[in-house]
Amino acid sequence: MLSDEETALSYISNKSDKTRHITLIDPAKQDPEIAANRAMVAVECGSKMIFVGGSTDTPDEIVHATCVAIQESLELRVFAASQDPTGDEESWKIPVVLFPGGAHALSPAADAITFMMLMNSNSRKFLVGEQLRGAPYLQKFGVEALPTGYLVCAPGGRVGEVGDADLIQPDDSELVFSYALTAAMYGFKVLYLEAGSGAETQVDPSLIKSAAKCGDLVLLVGGGIRTAEQAKIAADAGADWIVTGTLTENAENLDDLRNKLTAVISALNS
Ligand code: 1GP
Numbered sequence: 001m002l003s004d005e006e007t008a009l010s011y012i013s014n015k016s017d018k019t020r021h022i023t024l025i026d027p028a029k030q031d032p033e034i035a036a037n038r039a040m041v042a043v044e045c046g047s048k049m050i051f052v053g054g055s056t057d058t059p060d061e062i063v064h065a066t067c068v069a070i071q072e073s074l075e076l077r078v079f080a081a082s083q084d085p086t087g088d089e090e091s092w093k094i095p096v097v098l099f100p101g102g103a104h105a106l107s108p109a110a111d112a113i114t115f116m117m118l119m120n121s122n123s124r125k126f127l128v129g130e131q132l133r134g135a136p137y138l139q140k141f142g143v144e145a146l147p148t149g150y151l152v153c154a155p156g157g158r159v160g161e162v163g164d165a166d167l168i169q170p171d172d173s174e175l176v177f178s179y180a181l182t183a184a185m186y187g188f189k190v191l192y193l194e195a196g197s198g199a200e201t202q203v204d205p206s207l208i209k210s211a212a213k214c215g216d217l218v219l220l221v222g223g224g225i226r227t228a229e230q231a232k233i234a235a236d237a238g239a240d241w242i243v244t245g246t247l248t249e250n251a252e253n254l255d256d257l258r259n260k261l262t263a264v265i266s267a268l269n270s
Contacts, residue, residue, distance in 0.1 A: 001074050001111065003093045008112030008144045009189060011095055012049070012241070013218050019235035019268045023047040023261070024099060024222070024245035025070070026054035026197075027062045032069035039070045040077065041254050043094050045261040046269075052110065053099035054197060054245060056162050063098070064107035070096050071109055098143070101162075103133035108141035114190065115145035119179055120152060123164040148190040149183030149217070151176065153203045157196020157223070168193075170204035180214035188217065193239075195223030198246045202230050205237035212238030226260075228267035235268050242268065 002011060023042035025035045039050050052067055074092050081087030098106060098113040106113070115138070118126035138145055152165035160167050168176055176193075183191050191211055193203045202224040212219055221234045222243030234242050244264060251257035 020048040022049040022243040024051040027066035028058045032065045036069040036073040046265040051099040056101035063105045067107040067109035103130045112144040114148040116148045116150040147188040149188045173210040176210045180211045184216040191217040192220040199224030208237035228263045231264045232267045
């Protein structure tokens with residue numbers, strides 16, 4: 001949930017001198033109640049946005065139930081903080097943002113959506129096709145669209161394969177810069193550099209530096225980030241936000257999740 005009168009775009013674009021953290025929850029990987037518990041731990045640890053999505057074939061009922069459960073938990077925490085003289089309501093006003101694999105994985109309960117063009121796809125479906133199917137739904141339900149260029153970098157994983165991406169290689173700095181300029185010229189506000197969920201190697205820092213030179217875009221980086229060291233590499237290279245998903249899925253329990261997220265998020269603030 002967002003503060004009154006704040007848009008997701010202003011929230012995500014609000015320049016912070018620190019790199020911020022996004023927790024990605026894949027609705028296919030746990031039931032909605034566990035997803036909400038994980039999201040609350042993430043916010044307690046300092047995660048500043050929750051993405052919901054990831055898998056390519058999750059039905060929208062599951063996506064919706066997960067968004068509803070997370071929003072309800074956030075609302076309860078806002079209320080609890082409002083009743084506590086030492087509570088900080090604002091710290092629980094965290095946007096829940098769809099990160100869809102396609103036009104099927106949508107929910108009116110989300111605050112916003114990364115409305116993405118997979119810019120290095122060879123398939124019309126991922127350049128504009130899924131977007132054509134999803135746009136009327138988003139308009140009907142008033143879900144804010146965050147215009148996002150999405151670039152899949154090597155190794156790329158499943159999203160690289162399914163999205164038919166011409167993978168960006170670690171030495172493709174000039175190409176990434178051209179993509180970033182193109183995204184800005186299209187009026188996109190966000191650029192997401194993706195190595196693929198569970199990737200063995202994260203996005204090469206030289207690619208992040210190159211994209212950051214464009215200056216006009218909010219830069220998100222994700223895929224393969226599991227440790228404080230990896231998070232710091234992405235942050236130092238110029239990421240405005242880093243995204244982790246597998247780290248949360250692989251945590252043994254909520255305490256383990258708390259330890260792992262605290263390590264990663266502390267590295268961003270060091
Ligand atoms: C996947 O970039 C995200 O789309 C997160 O990747 O699951 O490897 O953290 P991980």
